[in-house]
Structure formats: structure tokens, C-alpha cells
Amino acid sequence: MEAVQTQLRNVLELLTFSQTERVREWDRLTVQRAFQWAEYCEQLHSRFQSNPAVRAALEAGLSDTNRRLRDTLPAHSPVAFSDLAQCQHALLVHLLRNPYAPSSLMQVLFPDPKIPQEFRFDLSSLITCRSAFDLLCRARDRTARPGLRVEAEVRGKLLNAALTRAGTDERARSVLDSVLRDSAGEMERLYDIIAAALLSGDDESNAVTARVILAWLQHRDGALSDLCRALCPGLCALLSRRSPEFNRAYRGVLKQWASCLEYDVLESVWVPTSEGPVTFNALTDRFRDLINAGAALKEDTERELRALTLADGDFDEQGISVWTDLTTRLNTGRFNV
Structure with a gap:
């Protein structure tokens, strides 16, 4: 028992240190052992x-250690x-919230496929647990996120942290490649994670993440279109x-989808x-959502439609230009197409 x-x-000391500057000294093996x-x-x-009996003894020991550490x-x-x-x-949340957390943390959470399996840390049980969501997804911005499941919210936050800390575009791409491999056969799940x-x-971190993710998608034939189609x-x-x-x-x-419509x-x-990939009505609905998403987005979208x-050619007749008809539909709902 001693x-x-x-x-x-x-372990209690480890949990406390994981919230301090001292965590910057941890290497990949230290992070691995901490989770173990x-x-x-x-x-x-x-x-x-x-x-x-044993629980009472452990609780007494915890109480003494808490007092000393406090x-x-x-x-x-x-x-x-x-x-x-x-x-x-708790350890995972402490590290993700700690600005001094080392990049080795991301090497553990999103391991290089060349690393032997026995040195990898499996997050599956953490990600699907409700308590992980409660801790990681308690954001100040309470804006609704339509269509995203709890698991996607949590994994998305982890992915954002990993890409922000990757250091180079090459490392960031390797993170995304790893997530793609893990999501093989479950592409809708991957798209939700990317959206989250x-x-x-x-x-600042959002700009880095967007740049890396969009470049990665655009280097895969049709991937960006598939992502947009999968998301509501x-x-x-x-x-x-x-x-x-x-x-x-x-x-x-x-615009590419519109080019695939014919009258x-x-x-x-x-x-x-x-x-x-989409009907005229579905395309119209997507532009309508952009127009309704705020004044700045409305102005940009209407400017581009114009x-x-x-x-x-700016024709008035129906059936000549998809953009004329789409704009008319948005403005008046006149055409039943």
C-alpha cells in the first residue's frame, strides 16, 4: 500500500506540473509515460x-498530498x-490548455505511422467520452454549430491544436494524412472533424488551420467539392x-457546381x-445561406453574383444564364426551377 x-x-504532482511552465521540458517519451x-x-x-478499506486509505493519502501541493x-x-x-x-485537457505544452504532445496524439505501434497512444476511448467533450468543448462562443456531433467537435479541437503546433506545412500535412488514414471508409466523419x-x-490559429486544410484538400482531386457537399x-x-x-x-x-447545370x-x-453534384434548388439554397450569414458576407456574395x-451577358430572359436565373430566384423567387 505504501x-x-x-x-x-x-501522479498528482504530474497533473499539477502539466499546468505549469515545467511541461515545456517534457519530450515525447515523457508525455507517453504521463498518460500511462x-x-x-x-x-x-x-x-x-x-x-x-483500501479506498479509505487511498482517500487519506490523496487528502494529504492535495494539502501539501496546495x-x-x-x-x-x-x-x-x-x-x-x-x-x-484531466491530463489531456491540462496539456491542451497549457501554452507551454511541447510539440511532443502532438506527436503522441497524432503519431507518425513510422513509429512502432507500441509507442502510440490510443485516444479513441477519450474522444467518445462525454466528460472529454464537456471539458474540451466548453467554448466562450456559444454560436450554434449545425450538423456537428459531439465526437467531431472534440476531434476538431484536437486537430486544430495539432495543425497550429505542427511548425511546418510538411508536418501539418502529415497530421492530416494520418487523420485521413484513420477515417478510411468514414469520409463523412472526416469532413465533420475538418469543419470542427x-x-x-x-x-490566428484559425487562419493557419484554414490555410493548411484548404491546401491539403485542393491537392486531392474533388476533395474540396466533396467536403462542401457533405456539409449542410x-x-x-x-x-x-x-x-x-x-x-x-x-x-x-x-461556381464549379453551377457550371454543371444545363437548361x-x-x-x-x-x-x-x-x-x-447538385440541383439548381440546392445551389440556390447555398447562396441564400451565404446571404443570410451576416452583412459582410451578404455584401461579398451579392457583389460576386452581380x-x-x-x-x-446580363440577360433578362429565363434559361440563358444560370446566374441571371439564380439571382432572380434569390431576389424574387420568381422562377419555379
């Missing part, structure tokens, strides 16, 4: 939570026996409002060609 008490004291010790505490909780380290937050059940979660990453962080119009509009980079890329995708003279409707209409 050995267990000593190990518990060490946190997992050990979770095992202690599982093993002894129903053993009154006197010497102001950053220390008391840890109860019940907290041991989520020790890895683009919505995470402050303006409201979410794409929210992303456009948050990121000028995404807004430009998204409008480019919308059916017999039916008096715009229909997709064999390569067309330019596209003029470039197409």
Missing part, C-alpha cells in the same frame, strides 16, 4: 472503488478519489463567416449534367 500511495503522490501513469490511476479506481504549488487543483476514473481526460477544426481556436449549407455559411479563406474556396466550388428547354428548368451575371 508503494501505491507513493505512486499516487507522483494516468491510466494506472484509472485502473486503481476501477479496482478499489468497491473496497472500503501549499507549495498554487496551480494545483484538489484531486478526489472519484477523479481518478478520468485521470487521462476550422471553427476552433482564435483568429448552414454549416458552410458559418465556416465562410469565420474564415475568409474558406469563403473564397467555397464560392469557387459553388432543359422542354421542362423550363435547370438540371444537373451527368457530372453535376459580377457573374454581368460576365454572362
Whole structure:
């Protein structure tokens, strides 16, 4: 029992240090071992939570250690026996919130595929746990994020942190490649994670994330179009409002989709060609969401629609220019197409 008490004291100190400048001294192996010790505490909780005698002894030891750490380290937050059940979660949150956290943390969370499997840390149990969401996704901005699941919100925040800390574009691309491999066969899940990453962080980190992600998508044939199609119009509009980079890329995708519409003279409707991913109505709805996403976005979108209409000849007749008809539909709802 004395050995267990000593190990518990060490883990409590580790949790406290993970919130201080001292964490900058941790290398990849230290981060790996820290999570292993946190997992050990979770095992202690599982093993002894129903053993009154052992639990009482452990709680007494925790109380003594909390008191000592509180006197010497102001950053220390008391840890109860019940907290041991989520020790890895607490460590993860401390590190992600600590500005001094080393890049080695991201090497553990998003490992290089060349690293042997035994040196990798599996986050799957953390990500799917509700408590991880409560801790990581308690953002000040309460703006609704339509269409995103809890898991995507959490993974997106982790991805944003990883890309921001990657240091170079090459390392950032390797992170995205790793996420792509992990999401093989579940592309909608990957798109949700990317969307959540683009919505995470402050303006500076968001700009870095958007630049890296958009470059990565544009180097994969059709990937950006697939992403925009998979995300609901409201979410794409929210992303456009948050990121000028995404807004430009998204409008480019919308223009490409419009080029795949042709006018059916017999039916008096715009229909997709064999390569067309969306209908005229779906395209109109996406532009409408952009116009309704705020004054600045409305002005930019209407300016571009006007330019596209003029470039197409600025005809008044229906069926000649998709941009004329789309603008008319947005303004008046006149055409039933």
C-alpha cells in the first residue's frame, strides 16, 4: 500500500506540473509515460472503488498530498478519489490548455505511422467520452454549430491544436494524412472533424488551420467539392463567416457546381449534367445561406453574383444564364426551377 500511495503522490504532482511552465521540458517519451501513469490511476479506481478499506486509505493519502501541493504549488487543483476514473481526460485537457505544452504532445496524439505501434497512444476511448467533450468543448462562443456531433467537435479541437503546433506545412500535412488514414471508409466523419477544426481556436490559429486544410484538400482531386457537399449549407455559411479563406474556396466550388447545370428547354428548368453534384434548388439554397450569414458576407456574395451575371451577358430572359436565373430566384423567387 505504501508503494501505491507513493505512486499516487507522483501522479498528482504530474497533473499539477502539466499546468505549469515545467511541461515545456517534457519530450515525447515523457508525455507517453504521463498518460500511462494516468491510466494506472484509472485502473486503481476501477479496482478499489468497491473496497472500503483500501479506498479509505487511498482517500487519506490523496487528502494529504492535495494539502501539501496546495501549499507549495498554487496551480494545483484538489484531486478526489472519484477523479481518478478520468485521470487521462484531466491530463489531456491540462496539456491542451497549457501554452507551454511541447510539440511532443502532438506527436503522441497524432503519431507518425513510422513509429512502432507500441509507442502510440490510443485516444479513441477519450474522444467518445462525454466528460472529454464537456471539458474540451466548453467554448466562450456559444454560436450554434449545425450538423456537428459531439465526437467531431472534440476531434476538431484536437486537430486544430495539432495543425497550429505542427511548425511546418510538411508536418501539418502529415497530421492530416494520418487523420485521413484513420477515417478510411468514414469520409463523412472526416469532413465533420475538418469543419470542427476550422471553427476552433482564435483568429490566428484559425487562419493557419484554414490555410493548411484548404491546401491539403485542393491537392486531392474533388476533395474540396466533396467536403462542401457533405456539409449542410448552414454549416458552410458559418465556416465562410469565420474564415475568409474558406469563403473564397467555397464560392469557387459553388461556381464549379453551377457550371454543371444545363437548361432543359422542354421542362423550363435547370438540371444537373451527368457530372453535376447538385440541383439548381440546392445551389440556390447555398447562396441564400451565404446571404443570410451576416452583412459582410451578404455584401461579398451579392457583389460576386452581380459580377457573374454581368460576365454572362446580363440577360433578362429565363434559361440563358444560370446566374441571371439564380439571382432572380434569390431576389424574387420568381422562377419555379
